[in-house]
Amino acid sequence: MTSSAIDTDIHNIVLCSRYDGKLVMFNFNSTREDFLQLEAGLRRAISTLSIAER
Numbered sequence: 001m002t003s004s005a006i007d008t009d010i011h012n013i014v015l016c017s018r019y020d021g022k023l024v025m026f027n028f029n030s031t032r033e034d035f036l037q038l039e040a041g042l043r044r045a046i047s048t049l050s051i052a053e054r
Contacts, residue, residue, distance in 0.1 A: 026046070
């Protein structure tokens with residue numbers, strides 16, 4: 001999704017999950033102008049996330 005900041009638009013990738021009965025959210029973002037340059041790195045970072053079962 002894209003959100004508006006004071007001076008630029010922000011591209012956000014938001015991940016939501018449930019863990020131990022609670023909501024867990026991860027937000028990866030960049031300015032809209034920089035997103036194409038940063039997207040691959042953001043998605044690589046996302047691919048490293050894991051939530052261990054208790």
